[in-house]
Each structure stands twice: as C-alpha cells, then as structure tokens.
Amino acid sequence: MKTMKFLAGLTFAIVSVFTLASCNDDDGYVWYYYPQPNALVTVKPIEGAGFYMQLDDSTTLYPVNMAVSPYGDKEVRALVCYREVNPVNDYYSKSVEVSWMDSILTKAAVPYPADGDVDEYGDDAIEIVKDWVNIAEDGYLTLRFRTLWGNTGVAHYVNLLTGVNPDDPYEVEFKHNAYGDVEGIWGDALVAFRLSDLPDTEGKTVKITLKYKSFSGEKSIQFDYCSRKSTTVEGSVERAAYSSRLK
Structure with missing residues (x-):
C-alpha cells in the first residue's frame, strides 16, 4: 500500500488538446488532435x-x-x-x-479499524469534482477529486473506509493523507476503490453515502449502487497527471 502508483498517463494530460508543431520543410504547422476518452x-x-x-x-x-x-x-x-x-x-x-x-489508481476499500485508530489514513481536505467519471458501478466507486499539491517528491495517500456507520453499511468515508504537502497549486486526480467489503445488495439498487472532509468542512454525497454482477464470457489533461502522485 505504500508503493507509489505510476500512472502511465501523461498522454492524458494533453487529451482533447490541439498541439501545434513546426514543419521543417515549409515552416508551416500541423495540428495534432488527441481524442478524448469516451x-x-x-x-x-x-x-x-x-x-x-x-x-x-x-x-x-x-x-x-x-x-x-x-x-x-x-x-x-x-x-x-x-x-x-x-x-x-x-x-x-x-x-x-x-x-x-x-x-487509474485502483485499490481495495479498507475496513474501519477495530481499535478506531485511523491516524495513518490522514485528515487532509479534498473536494469531489463534478465529473462523469464519478460513479459506483461494476463493484467500484470511481472518483475525481481536487486538492493542493506542492512538493513533487511527496506521494499523497488516499483510501476509502467501510464500516464507518454501524447503522448503515453503505456509508463510506474518503480519507486523504498529504503527509504535510498541504500548500501549492490546485490539481485533480482519479482513483477507484473496490467495494467488495460491502454487503450484497441482492440485485437491488441502494444509496452509497460518501463522507469526506472538504476545504469548507465535512460533506457527503450519494451514489446509486448495485452489487457487482457476474459476467459470463470466454476465451484508460491535467487531472490524471496528479494521479501519479497517489498511493
């Protein structure tokens, strides 16, 4: 869990951007288009x-x-x-x-510690950014979030805690440990958490409540969620650049 995850996605930092390149033969220019993810x-x-x-x-x-x-x-x-x-x-x-x-960074959600000690997961603020990638599907909760990034040598530690509310097994909490790297510029990153610890919804759609600490206080947001279904078969811009600094 302490290993820094490298996102081979610096190309995504230029997704949907036209790049201007000089041509040697006629001093003209060629526009290159990098298509957006669909x-x-x-x-x-x-x-x-x-x-x-x-x-x-x-x-x-x-x-x-x-x-x-x-x-x-x-x-x-x-x-x-x-x-x-x-x-x-x-x-x-x-x-x-x-x-x-x-x-994108993909990791398992973490059960809430029996001793209640969550210090290692941090208490640093983030914002959930409104985006089409924010979704609970196929057994994952995928999120785009925003925070401050300063020292490029510091990897931020992000986790999703389950079992935070005995009365609601579908209440989870996003935790962020910036390891003191709490100043700098705003940047976005993507992360996906496996939800295999949550109770089976038995084909029904329920609400997942995501709690998190924002820069303006405690917040929550809800997502529709149905447990992962088995599939029978035979026989991946700036926001992603910061994902290389997550673990």
Whole structure:
C-alpha cells in the first residue's frame, strides 16, 4: 500500500488538446488532435485468453486490436477511447477498436479499524469534482477529486473506509493523507476503490453515502449502487497527471 502508483498517463494530460508543431520543410504547422476518452471501464484479464473490458454493470467490450492487457493479470479501472466495429464477438456485448487506454489508481476499500485508530489514513481536505467519471458501478466507486499539491517528491495517500456507520453499511468515508504537502497549486486526480467489503445488495439498487472532509468542512454525497454482477464470457489533461502522485 505504500508503493507509489505510476500512472502511465501523461498522454492524458494533453487529451482533447490541439498541439501545434513546426514543419521543417515549409515552416508551416500541423495540428495534432488527441481524442478524448469516451468510456470508463474495468479491464478484466482472462487467464490464457487475453482480456475484455466491462463498460457498465451489464455491457462488455471485446478489444479486437489488443491481444493482451497492458496491465498484465491485474484488474484495474481505466479511461479508454474506442470505436465500435463489426463483427461482434459472440461472447461479448460489443467489439471495439481501442485508440488508447490509461489506467487509474485502483485499490481495495479498507475496513474501519477495530481499535478506531485511523491516524495513518490522514485528515487532509479534498473536494469531489463534478465529473462523469464519478460513479459506483461494476463493484467500484470511481472518483475525481481536487486538492493542493506542492512538493513533487511527496506521494499523497488516499483510501476509502467501510464500516464507518454501524447503522448503515453503505456509508463510506474518503480519507486523504498529504503527509504535510498541504500548500501549492490546485490539481485533480482519479482513483477507484473496490467495494467488495460491502454487503450484497441482492440485485437491488441502494444509496452509497460518501463522507469526506472538504476545504469548507465535512460533506457527503450519494451514489446509486448495485452489487457487482457476474459476467459470463470466454476465451484508460491535467487531472490524471496528479494521479501519479497517489498511493
């Protein structure tokens, strides 16, 4: 948990940005366009048979132009830019061609300590940024958050605590330890937490209440949540740049 997670996504720092480059032959210019991500997925490896991507709770994507996952045997959440193609693989909802993919920090939620000692998880402020990637799906809670970043040598520690409210098992708390790096410039990062510790909703949709300490005090936000469904198959701009400084 103390290992710093490197997000090979500096390319995402320039997503949806036109880049101007000089040409040597005619002193003209060429505009390069980096397409925006059009999906947030779970990258799911299949032993001995490549991988597929879970788009939402029920839609699966088969990548026709990638034989193996760039993340090996790890299941991760990722931003992806893809287009649908034909024919559709018989075992998946859609066949797609992937333009690029970029993983985000993916980690398990942490049960609330029995002794109540949460000091190691920190009490530093963050803001939850309104964004389409904020969602509870496929057994994960994915969040875009904002905080202050100063010393580039300091990795911020983020976690999601479960079991914080005995009366509501679906109440969770975002914790942030900046290790003293609490001044600097505003920057956004992405993180996904596995929710496997939460009780099975048995096919029903319930509300997850996310508590967190903001720069203006304690806040909470709710998400619709249904436990992860099994999927039978055979056979990834600035906000992400800061994700390389999370653990």
